[in-house]
Amino acid sequence: xxxxxxxxxxxxxxxxxxxxxxxxxxxxxxxxxxxxxxxxxxxxxxxxxxxxxxxxxxxxxxxxxxxxxxxxxxxxxxxxxxxxxxxxxxxxxxxxxxxxxxxxxxxxxxxxxxxxxxxxxxxxxxxxxxxxxxxxxxxxxxxxxxxxxxxxxxxxxxxxxxxxxxxxxxxxxxxxxxxxxxxxxxxxxxxxxxxxxxxxxxxxxxxxxxxxxxxxxxxxxxxxxxxxxxxxxxxxxxxxxxxxxxxxxxxxxxxxxxxxxxxxxxxxxxxxxxxxxxxxxxxxxxxxxxxxxxxxxxxxxxxxxxxx
Amino acid sequence: xxxxxxxxxxxxxxxxxxxxxxxxxxxxxxxxxxxxxxxxxxxxxxxxxxxxxxxxxxxxxxxxxxxxxxxxxxxxxxxxxxxxxxxxxxxxxxxxxxxxxxxxxxxxxxxxxxxxxxxxxxxxxxxxxxxxxxxxxxxxxxxxxxxxxxxxxxxxxxxxxxxxxxxxxxxxxxxxxxxxxxxxxxxxxxxxxxxxxxxxxxxxxxxxxxxxxxxxxxxxxxxxxxxxxxxxxxxxxxxxxxxxxxxxxxxxxxxxxxxxxxxxxxxxxxxxxxxxxxxxxxxxxxxxxxxxxxxxxxxxxxxxxxxxxxxxxxxxxxxxxxxxxxxxxxxxxxxxxxxxxxxxxxxxxxxxxx
Numbered sequence: 001x002x003x004x005x006x007x008x009x010x011x012x013x014x015x016x017x018x019x020x021x022x023x024x025x026x027x028x029x030x031x032x033x034x035x036x037x038x039x040x041x042x043x044x045x046x047x048x049x050x051x052x053x054x055x056x057x058x059x060x061x062x063x064x065x066x067x068x069x070x071x072x073x074x075x076x077x078x079x080x081x082x083x084x085x086x087x088x089x090x091x092x093x094x095x096x097x098x099x100x101x102x103x104x105x106x107x108x109x110x111x112x113x114x115x116x117x118x119x120x121x122x123x124x125x126x127x128x129x130x131x132x133x134x135x136x137x138x139x140x141x142x143x144x145x146x147x148x149x150x151x152x153x154x155x156x157x158x159x160x161x162x163x164x165x166x167x168x169x170x171x172x173x174x175x176x177x178x179x180x181x182x183x184x185x186x187x188x189x190x191x192x193x194x195x196x197x198x199x200x201x202x203x204x205x206x207x208x209x210x211x212x213x214x215x216x217x218x219x220x221x222x223x224x225x226x227x228x229x230x231x232x233x234x235x236x237x238x239x240x241x242x243x244x245x246x247x248x249x250x251x252x253x254x255x256x257x258x259x260x261x262x263x264x265x266x267x268x269x270x271x272x273x274x275x276x277x278x279x280x281x282x283x284x285x286x287x288x289x290x291x292x293x294x295x296x297x298x299x300x301x302x303x304x305x306x307x308x
Numbered sequence: 309x310x311x312x313x314x315x316x317x318x319x320x321x322x323x324x325x326x327x328x329x330x331x332x333x334x335x336x337x338x339x340x341x342x343x344x345x346x347x348x349x350x351x352x353x354x355x356x357x358x359x360x361x362x363x364x365x366x367x368x369x370x371x372x373x374x375x376x377x378x379x380x381x382x383x384x385x386x387x388x389x390x391x392x393x394x395x396x397x398x399x400x401x402x403x404x405x406x407x408x409x410x411x412x413x414x415x416x417x418x419x420x421x422x423x424x425x426x427x428x429x430x431x432x433x434x435x436x437x438x439x440x441x442x443x444x445x446x447x448x449x450x451x452x453x454x455x456x457x458x459x460x461x462x463x464x465x466x467x468x469x470x471x472x473x474x475x476x477x478x479x480x481x482x483x484x485x486x487x488x489x490x491x492x493x494x495x496x497x498x499x500x501x502x503x504x505x506x507x508x509x510x511x512x513x514x515x516x517x518x519x520x521x522x523x524x525x526x527x528x529x530x531x532x533x534x535x536x537x538x539x540x541x542x543x544x545x546x547x548x549x550x551x552x553x554x555x556x557x558x559x560x561x562x563x564x565x566x567x568x569x570x571x572x573x574x575x576x577x578x579x580x581x582x583x584x585x586x587x588x589x590x591x592x593x594x595x596x597x598x599x600x601x602x603x604x605x606x607x608x609x610x611x612x613x614x615x616x617x618x619x620x621x622x623x624x625x626x627x628x629x630x631x632x633x634x635x636x637x638x639x640x641x642x643x644x645x646x647x648x649x650x651x652x653x654x655x656x657x658x659x660x661x662x
Contacts, residue, residue, distance in 0.1 A: 131321040199394035202361050208382040208411035218396065 058276035082277035101260035109238035112177035120185030128193035181234040192226030310372020317367035327353035329519035342510035350519040387456035395440040402436040564621020571649035586628035588647030599642025
């Protein structure tokens with residue numbers, strides 16, 4: 001998804017350069033520059049988008065066309081069979097395992113994001129508003145839990161989960177994703193809360209509201225864009241997460257989409273059409289979501305660059 | 309309306325910072341009381357403790373004889389004006405002003421009437437329909453003032469309300485605030501780091517430093533007899549000249565030879581510092597009677613006056629002279645003391661001794 005954000009920023013920067021300069025001489029140079037930029041950006045776009053386009057094509061090709069040499073880039077028969085296979089069993093006997101894994105992904109990603117947001121926003125507010133002992137150290141400690149990559153901590157977590165009976169459960173995944181998203185939520189939301197002057201809450205408190213009412217009625221509404229941006233990042237992390245999912249789950253009924261899709265590769269023959277189709281289905285919601293909140297995403301990424 | 313009594317206030321934040329060491333203050337009913345000090349002196353923390361936005365570590369706060377230590381801000385019946393105005397951005401000016409009344413559940417007819425009255429008092433009638441982002445800084449602060457006074461609270465708390473305005477507007481607003489306070493007769497506690505603001509507004513001024521009270525008094529008391537070297541350096545622009553002196557032959561003498569009339573009741577003779585206001589010194593021709601030889605180091609021509617920095621016997625002193633005086637840079641001149649006996653301080657304790 002970093003790609004998406006980069007593109008938005010690049011597009012905006014590009015638009016900034018394209019402002020028409022005054023005078024014919026400069027306009028010609030400006031036009032040339034704009035063209036160079038367009039060509040360069042187009043070239044980058046092709047390189048970046050090629051794997052996606054290839055994946056899309058593969059998902060739409062008949063099985064035999066997938067292996068055709070030379071590759072059929074435009075002249076192939078379009079079929080939606082692979083997409084049907086993603087959701088329905090081949091023999092027509094109900095929901096496919098992949099569909100179950102998608103449902104699991106939605107439950108796990110959604111719940112863990114909700115949990116991280118519900119815990120993280122009040123924590124961020126507290127860190128922003130109150131003076132407390134060793135605040136910087138606490139914040140650093142919170143961040144430091146993200147220093148280690150999942151692969152490093154997955155073994156101890158596996159052992160703990162085994163003792164706690166959380167192995168191969170959706171709850172286990174929800175908890176670990178929420179724990180991984182919480183530091184990020186706290187840090188990002190603290191930035192947003194810092195931007196809202198504490199005076200609003202204090203004025204409301206003097207005007208007759210309790211601290212909580214003041215937060216709920218005045219600060220929270222101003223934080224909604226920030227919460228949206230933060231939640232999308234958390235959602236994307238949980239949605240894409242692979243390492244924990246593959247180590248901590250084993251049965252098809254609990255498994256989320258990333259390990260389920262990866263599980264399609266292996267065995268004697270690989271149904272590349274199905275792999276591509278499920279990858280497309282997997283990517284679609286995140287793309288759509290990121291598109292809907294793209295402005296907030298950029299705001300979230302550049303937050304703190306400008307001081308008030 | 310009520311006075312405010314602060315006894316042995318101490319505030320230590322959880323991170324270990326001590327904002328207020330120990331503070332006793334008594335603000336009289338109907339008085340405009342200014343708390344003045346550099347940043348970090350504890351003045352804002354004290355104000356926020358009065359408001360209930362901070363809970364003091366120990367000590368008592370009474371508003372009109374009622375102990376308010378454990379009351380939440382809403383129940384203390386006070387209004388506060390902030391440096392950043394804190395107007396709700398989504399409400400129009402009139403709804404911002406009406407906000408405290410609506411929070412109390414005042415009947416709508418009365419709300420209208422009192423908003424109109426507050427608007428008249430602060431000349432806001434034409435701006436009532438606007439939102440905060442359509443108002444200038446000064447207008448926003450006037451709306452904030454209207455919101456503060458509409459509830460007719462026991463006291464107003466002002467937290468550097470003019471700091472964000474430009475200089476011209478600030479002078480204007482200073483006048484309106486003083487006028488308003490006199491008209492309403494409500495106790496007002498005003499926090500600022502600007503000594504000019506403190507001098508022009510305050511009925512009394514408390515000077516705070518490092519969480520302690522340095523001096524409390526009327527503007528003239530504070531100006532004429534600063535209680536400590538800190539106050540002497542803080543009040544007045546340019547500040548007092550602090551000159552080390554010794555008593556000899558019944559006069560105070562500086563190392564540069566300047567001779568001052570000693571104040572009465574001076575017991576020690578050494579380790580003293582005299583505080584001499586720039587207007588109590590005079591630059592003269594080198595041959596004038598009882599003047600010490602000196603040299604002009606620099607001058608600030610301010611239009612209504614000239615501030616000379618004069619070097620006499622190795623020490624630089626500032627002298628305020630009328631705009632008609634003409635002394636060239638580096639010119640040899642005379643320097644003499646013209647005013648009444650200066651306040652004298654102990655150099656070690658830094659307190660006023662006579």
